[in-house]
Amino acid sequence: MKLEWWKYLSIVILLYTLLFGMLVPLGPGIVEVSPSRATTGAQRSFDVWGYNTRFKDFDAINVVLKLDDEHCLPAADYSVESDYHLKATFDVPSMPEGMKKSEFATMIIYPAGSGTAILPSAVSLQDGEGGQVSTHWVPEDDFTFERITGLHFPYRNILMESIRNTYFHVALWFAMMFILGASMVYSIRYLRSGNLDWDLKASAYAQVGIVIGVMGIATGMIWAANTWGKAWSWDIKQTMAAVALLIYLAYFVLRTSVEDQEKRARTSAAYNIFAFATLIPLLYVVPRLVDSLHPGSGGNPAMGGEDLDNTMRLVFYPAIIGWTLLGAWVSQLVFRFLKVQHYARSKNLTEQY
Amino acid sequence: MLNRQGGDAGFVPIAYLCVVKELGLIWSLIRKDWMIEWRLKYALSGLMLYLITLVFVVVISFQEISSPVWNVLFWILFLFVGMNAVLKSYQQESGYRKYYLQQLIDPLTLLISKTIYNVVLLFICALLIYGMLSIFITSPVRDVWLFLGTIAAVSVSFGICLTFISIIANQAAESATLAVIIGFPVLLPVLITGVRMSAFTIGMSMGGEISGDFTILLAIDLLLMGLSLWLFPFLWKD
Known part of the structure; x- marks a missing residue:
């Protein structure tokens, strides 16, 4: 019987698929942010639970709330509870001009493990009474979020x-x-x-x-x-x-x-x-x-x-x-x-x- | 008479004559189908009786019908009546008559004539179902012309699809059962599109534009018609 190389190839490829597909870890991600809604104009603190994160390994972590490319807010303070749990405090200024009164903000944490952890629509922000907060929204360019390094599959909520x-x-x-x-x-x-x-x-x-x-x-x-x-x-x-x-x-x-x-x-x-x-x-x-x-x-x-x-x-x-x-x-x-x-x-x- | 001066000039009238002859053939085949149906009576009257009974049963057992239910019911009735009307297309073309037709005409001419006949028959069936339903229940259709357009478009798709299915099923011994088994899943995309389109006409928004659905039906029609024209000669010869 003549050698049919592609039959062996299929076995090799499927073994590779099984091994690689099952063993490569997921990238870091954020499972939940609570509370998931907040009013602006005051100091707010959030509990953040991560997935495949290693918060304890890093001395300085950027925790950022992002409305769009031009409007981001770094955390005023944070404390690492465990590798998967972090408490972050934000001085949330009132919503920037030209934006809706209530908007979903994305939570970005870098470094979180082998890269950046992102949760879209993490927090629903609503314009509050407008207390005295000294912070301002800053453009995203002020931060350096590096892309996830190393080999892993993307983390997606629900999936x-x-x-x-x-x-x-x-x-x-x-x-x-x-x-x-x-x-x-x-x-x-x-x-x-x-x-x-x-x-x-x-x-x-x-x-x-x-x-x-x-x-x-x-x-x-x-x-x-x-x-x-x-x-x-x-x-x-x-x-x-x-x-x-x-x-x-x-x-x-x-x-x-x-x-x-x-x-x-x-x-x-x-x-x-x-x-x-x-x-x-x-x-x-x-x-x-x-x-x-x-x-x-x-x-x-x-x-x-x-x-x-x-x-x-x-x-x-x-x-x-x-x-x-x-x-x-x-x-x-x-x-x-x-x-x-x-x-x-x-x-x-x-x-x- | 024919132009004798140029070589190419004669081509136009000849092509024209061919088309006219072909159209004439198609027309006479359609007429033949209709005459047989009309003279035999039982097939046609059986179909009408089936249609009337089905509508009666539906109306009596439902009593009160909301617009979404009416929409779905209409298409289910149309599916059953349509299948009954079309799937027997080739049953009369058996034995000696089949050999006669095989010798006499091109298979494509036969396919086109059958398809046109079935499309018209399906459209009439849809009109009858719509009419009967409107007599017994107040019809929720707001845009009647759009609805008529929808049933016309769906009739074309159904006609093309079922005409082809019936020649396939006709090859088998248990052709009636087989036709239903084969026909139903193939018709489903058309049926779903039809339900969406008529939902527009009774004022239920399904999202999107109705013209998009017409385009999809047209694309399905072209695809299936092309395939039928290509494959039919293989099925027609013995």
């Missing part, structure tokens, strides 16, 4: 450690699209040539594509149970994913319900192409119309932007390739099985089983 599911749930779903795409290509080749091997390949790839899709949905459901609180909440993408699987299950029903071999091959090839084409509106158009609970929603799927930083790309892209190659490998095995089965049936060898 937290479950951000690692990107390499499984999302990557599996991508791999499914590639495998189903390959299945469609084989269907086209069948229609062009009339060679039944292509039809069996299309069927094998579709079967594996569906298994990968089910794995993708299952990993997504486990993730959803932990972040959304419910495994299945009829989110538009969940619904559409289920419908996509239904379409392909119908493909297998179709395959079993046509007796004549040539006819079955032709019909199912045509349906396979049709089914893949309907996946595009199903998975990429309709979910954009409706609000989704998915990360990065409000119209856009979570690809790019802040949801996928460079460290995550290091794992995410290989993961897609790895799952796709593994899928192709298994598809080849299924294809060989189908071919043997086909041969056995044509020679009437199966009757003894």
Whole structure:
């Protein structure tokens, strides 16, 4: 048997994905700031709880409240209670001119561990009575926040450690699209040539594509149970994913319900192409119309932007390739099985089983 | 008569004649379908009876229907009636008649004529459902013309989709069951878009603009029609 290097490659990549994706720690982050609302014009102190932070390691920590690039406020004083707990006191001046009476401020702490910890919308500030506070809002340029150093995945509230599911749930779903795409290509080749091997390949790839899709949905459901609180909440993408699987299950029903071999091959090839084409509106158009609970929603799927930083790309892209190659490998095995089965049936060898 | 002076000048009338001939063929196929349907009566009257019964059952069992429920109900009725109306498209083209048609006409001509016939049939069904619902319950539709536009657009998508599905299902022995199994998931994106669009016309805001939904339907139509035109010849030949 000739050496098929890409099969080994898929194993290597998936091992890398598993190790790297599971072992690399998350960057420092802020879990909670309490109280989460305050009025301006007085001294206010906040309890800050961090995640993966090492407050005790640093002599001087910048704790800053940020309204926008031009309006930031350093803490007047802070005390470190533990590695994960810090008390900060701010002399909050009244809201700058030209801003709304109440606004969310971002909490920035640097250094917090291996970098900066940020919590957007940490504190809701409201214009208060306007007591005597001597501080002023200063531009962000006055501080030097360095980017997070070292290797780790970004900390996101709610997602937290479950951000690692990107390499499984999302990557599996991508791999499914590639495998189903390959299945469609084989269907086209069948229609062009009339060679039944292509039809069996299309069927094998579709079967594996569906298994990968089910794995993708299952990993997504486990993730959803932990972040959304419910495994299945009829989110538009969940619904559409289920419908996509239904379409392909119908493909297998179709395959079993046509007796004549040539006819079955032709019909199912045509349906396979049709089914893949309907996946595009199903998975990429309709979910954009409706609000989704998915990360990065409000119209856009979570690809790019802040949801996928460079460290995550290091794992995410290989993961897609790895799952796709593994899928192709298994598809080849299924294809060989189908071919043997086909041969056995044509020679009437199966009757003894 | 034909222009004999230039070489290329004759091309225009010939292409024109081809188009006219093709249109004539399509028209006569549509007429043939209609005549068969009209003379046999049972298919058409069965469809009407099905439609009327369905609307009756819905109205009687719901009693009071709020606008969102009306919206969804309309589309569910349309889905069932539409599937019933269209999925039998190729059942009459079996046996000798199929061989006759295979010899006589191009498969694409047949597909186009069937699609147009089904689209018109679906639109009439939608109008009837809308009319009957409006008789029994006060209709929540505010913008009637927009609603008619919506059902016309959805009828086109349904017609293209179901015409193609029915030829696939027709290949199998258990074609009626198979057609429903295959048809429903494929129609779902169109149906969801339809629900969104008619929600606009009854004054429920779903966010976004209705023109965006029309564009999506148009894109789906073009995609599915292109695929049907490409794949149909493979399915039509035996």
